[in-house]
Amino acid sequence: MRVRGRLTWGRRARAGAVVTAMLAGVLSLAVVLAPGAATAGAAAGTPVCQVRDDRLREISGMVATDGGYVVINDGADDEARRRIFFLDQRCAVARTVSFPSRPRDTEDLAIGRDGTVWVADIGDNDRSRPTVGVWRLAPGAKQPVLHRMSYPDRPHDAEALLLDASGRPLIVTKGGSGTVFLYAPATALRSDATTPLTALGQVTVPGTTTSNPFSFLGRGVITGAASAPDGRRVVLRSYADAFEYDVPDGDVVRALTTGTPRITPLPDEPQGESITYSRDGRSLLTVSESAGQPAGTRSTILRYPATASTATAAPSTESVDPVSPTAVRPAAGEVGGEDGQTWPLALGAGTLLVLLGLGGALWWRHTSRR
Numbered sequence: 001m002r003v004r005g006r007l008t009w010g011r012r013a014r015a016g017a018v019v020t021a022m023l024a025g026v027l028s029l030a031v032v033l034a035p036g037a038a039t040a041g042a043a044a045g046t047p048v049c050q051v052r053d054d055r056l057r058e059i060s061g062m063v064a065t066d067g068g069y070v071v072i073n074d075g076a077d078d079e080a081r082r083r084i085f086f087l088d089q090r091c092a093v094a095r096t097v098s099f100p101s102r103p104r105d106t107e108d109l110a111i112g113r114d115g116t117v118w119v120a121d122i123g124d125n126d127r128s129r130p131t132v133g134v135w136r137l138a139p140g141a142k143q144p145v146l147h148r149m150s151y152p153d154r155p156h157d158a159e160a161l162l163l164d165a166s167g168r169p170l171i172v173t174k175g176g177s178g179t180v181f182l183y184a185p186a187t188a189l190r191s192d193a194t195t196p197l198t199a200l201g202q203v204t205v206p207g208t209t210t211s212n213p214f215s216f217l218g219r220g221v222i223t224g225a226a227s228a229p230d231g232r233r234v235v236l237r238s239y240a241d242a243f244e245y246d247v248p249d250g251d252v253v254r255a256l257t258t259g260t261p262r263i264t265p266l267p268d269e270p271q272g273e274s275i276t277y278s279r280d281g282r283s284l285l286t287v288s289e290s291a292g293q294p295a296g297t298r299s300t301i302l303r304y305p306a307t308a309s310t311a312t313a314a315p316s317t318e319s320v321d322p323v324s325p326t327a328v329r330p331a332a333g334e335v336g337g338e339d340g341q342t343w344p345l346a347l348g349a350g351t352l353l354v355l356l357g358l359g360g361a362l363w364w365r366h367t368s369r370r
Contacts, residue, residue, distance in 0.1 A: 042210055042211070042265035042267040043265075043267070044267060044268065044302070045266065045269075045286060045302025045303055045304045046302060046303045046304075047300050047301070047302060047303075048091075048285065048300075048301040048302065048303050049089070049090050049091035049300070049301055050091055050298040050299070050300045050301075051071070051087070051091045051287070051290075051298060051299040051300070051301070052091070052092070052298055053085070053092075053093045055073070055078075055080050055081045055083075055085070055093075056071060056073065056081070056085060056093075056299060057073070057081075057289065057290050057291040057299070058073045058074040058075060058081070058289045058290075058291045059071050059072070059073060059074070059273070059274055059287050059288070059289055059290075059299050060072060060073060060074035060106065060107050060108065060123075060159065060224075060273045060274060060289070061106065061107060061108040061109035061119070061120065061161075061224065061273070061274050062109060062274040062275070062276050062285070062286075062287050062301075063109045063110065063111040063117065063226070063276045064276050064277065064278055064279050064285060065086075065111070065115075065279070066279060067086075067088060067089070067094075068086065068087045068088040068089045068090075068091075068094065069086075069087040069091070069276075069285075069301065070084060070085065070086055070087070070109060070111070070117055071085050071087060071109070071274070071287070072084055072085065072106045072108075072109055072119055073106065074105070074106065074107060074123070074273065074289065075105055075106070075123070076102055076103045076104060076105065076106065082098070082099060082102065082103065083096040083097060083098050083099070084096065084097040084098075084099075084117065084119060084137060084144065091301060097137060097142070097143065097144065098143065099135065099143070099144060100143045100144075100146075101146065103119070103121045103133075103135065104121055104123070104124075104129065104132075104133070105121060105122070105123030105124065105125075106119055106120065106121050106123070106135075107120050107121075107122055107123040107158065107159040107160075107161075107273070108120040108122070108159055108160050108161040108224055108225065108273075108274075109161070109276075110161045110162060110163045110169065110225075110226070110227070111163075112163055112167050113167070113231075114138075114139065115139040116136060116137065116138050116139065116167075117136075117137040117144075118134055118135070118136055118137075118161060118163065118169060119134065119135035119136075119137070119144060120134055120158070120159075120160075120161035120169075120171070121133040121134065121135060121146075122134075122158040122159070122161065122171055123157065123158065123159060124155055124156065124157045124158070125157055127154070127155040127156065127157055128155055129155050130150065130155075131148045131149060131150050131194055132148070132149055132150075132151075132158070132171070133146050133147060133148045133149060134146075134147050134149070134161070134169050134189070135147075136189075145191050146191065147189040147190065147191055147195065148193075148194040148195070149185060149189075149194065149195045149196070149197050150194050150195075150196055150197060151183060151197050152183075152186075152196060152197060152198060152199060153199065156171075156173045156174075156181065156183075157173065157174045158171050158172060158173045158174055159174050159222065159223045159224060159273060160172035160173075160174075160222050160223065160224050160225035160236060160237075161225060162225045162226070162227055162234055162252060163227060164184070164250075164251075164252045164253070165231060165250035165251075165252070168184055168185065169184065169185065169189075170182055170183070170184050170200070170252060170253070171183045171184070171197070172203070172222050172225050172236060172256075173222070174221050174222055174223065175205070175220060175221050175222055176217070176220060176221055177220055178204060178205045178207065178219075178220040179202055179203070179204055179205070180202065180203050180205065180221075180222045180236075181199060181201070181202050181203075182199070182200040182201050182202070182203065182253060182256065182257070183197040183198065183199055183200060184197065184198060184200055184253075185197060185198075186198040200253045200257075201253060201256070201257040202257065203222075203236070203256045203257060205219075205220060205222065205236070205238065205243065206243065206261060206263060207219065207220075208240060208241050208263060208265065210240035210241050210265040210266070210267050211240070211267045211268050212238075212239045212240035212266075212267065212268060212269070212272075213239070213268070213270065213271065214239050218238060218239030218240050219238055219239070219240045219241065220238065221238055221239065222236050222237065222238060223237055223238060223239060223272065223273040223274075224236070224237045224272075224273050224274050224275040225237070225275065226275050226276045226277055226284075227252070227277070228277045228281050228306075229277060229279060229280075229281050230281060231247065231250060232246065232247055232248065233245065233246055233247060233277075233281075233306070234247055234252055234255065234256065235275055235277070235284060236256075236261075237266065237272065237273075237274075237275040237286070239269070239271070239272055239273075240265070240266060240267070240272075241263050241264065241265050241266055242263070242264040242266055242275060242284055242286075242304065243261035243262075243263055244261055244262045244263075244264065244284075244306065244307050245259045245261050246259060262307040263307075264284060264304050264305075264306075264307055266286055266302075266304065269286060269288045269302070270288045270289065270290065270293055270297070271288050271289040271291075271292075272286055272287075272288045273288070273289065274286060274287045274288070277306065278303070278306075281306065282305070282306055283303045283304065283305060283306055284303070284304045284305075284306050285301055285302065285303055285304075286301070286302050286304065287299050287300065287301045287302070288300075
């Protein structure tokens with residue numbers, strides 16, 4: 001039988017200390033899980049132009065050209081969005097190029113020194129594809145050509161593509177815990193056969209505290225990549241930050257696997273999956289998806305200063321007309337994005353409830369006698 005004992009001052013103090021400690025743990029965990037743990041001094045990018053075409057609501061890849069930009073959408077469910085879009089300097093669609101067959105999950109773009117546009121059809125949320133692919137659109141070509149590739153170990157989800165000094169495509173996996181892997185074709189690409197990929201190493205993404213809609217998970221995945229026009233720098237991006245690496249000798253793989261990046265925070269972009277360098281190399285340009293955002297939200301290309309001191313002094317060719325900032329928080333129900341990443345928030349809430357329950361149990365223990 002439980003008999004209520006008298007609550008002495010000492011027992012009150014012990015119970016209060018226990019509950020205080022529990023609440024401190026709850027608050028600490030809440031800070032870790034909350035999306036708003038912003039990096040001190042992090043500033044939003046400068047708007048360049050808004051993409052107003054309704055077909056471009058899920059932009060997942062972008063490259064800058066002398067005349068503007070090239071962008072693609074994530075996925076391939078809607079036929080009208082299943083194209084390569086060429087934009088002018090004000091982000092208006094100038095022309096589109098259709099795929100000769102249906103792509104699976106287009107996630108990034110790269111552009112070769114000869115102007116060839118590479119489309120990375122490498123997304124695989126379920127990690128179930130037997131092959132991935134790159135589409136190659138040569139200058140003046142009417143349609144891109146598909147080159148299929150297969151991983152040597154297991155399927156990977158990937159959203160980032162780079163080209164090395166020889167023009168070979170490099171796939172950077174998306175990761176999830178701060179470690180991503182590099183793969184490249186083991187032999188020359190062919191349009192009539194599947195080319196095996198070979199593993200080239202891994203990259204550890206530096207930890208940050210930059211605010212983003214996916215909290216700590218958004219800081220540990222890679223959603224896009226780009227090479228500087230002169231080939232001497234490459235950048236990887238997460239939902240929260242850009243990581244710039246120097247490539248002094250043209251060896252992109254060695255730069256990524258052994259180099260230390262400079263970090264540019266990209267705070268609170270709604271769902272940032274795209275990054276490229278401006279044509280003069282001075283700036284990093286990003287754009288987010290606008291699907292799932294409040295009505296009227298448009299994808300906006302943002303400019304951030306590149307961190308390297310070796311940028312050339314050529315004048316910028318991008319439009320600098322001011323536009324209204326876009327919303328920076330996902331709409332309700334869209335926090336997880338395409339990968340269904342709402343579970344961390346539910347897990348965090350459950351953990352907080354468990355800690356509060358433990359605090360209550362300990363209070364009862366300290367204020368009762370058998």
